[in-house]
Amino acid sequence: MKAKARDSCWAVFSKLGILTLYSQYIFSVLMFVVKYKDIFTFNVELHKINTRHKLDLHVLSVNLTTVQK
Numbered sequence: 001m002k003a004k005a006r007d008s009c010w011a012v013f014s015k016l017g018i019l020t021l022y023s024q025y026i027f028s029v030l031m032f033v034v035k036y037k038d039i040f041t042f043n044v045e046l047h048k049i050n051t052r053h054k055l056d057l058h059v060l061s062v063n064l065t066t067v068q069k
Contacts, residue, residue, distance in 0.1 A: 033057070 003012045013020055019027060033040065044054040 010020065041058040042054070043051070043056050043058050046058060
């Protein structure tokens, strides 16, 4: 398959059936979360309130600027 210098990479990758680098990163992060889901905390584990976000992963909020940097 010949692609010109100004052709979109997405179209070429789609024809070849491979993921872009960005898509590969997202896929690998999702596979890590699925494989090691027991090390993550879900919102339902913190409180028993029936909300629509109860099955989302709990994100720790940090207020210290040294930790945020």
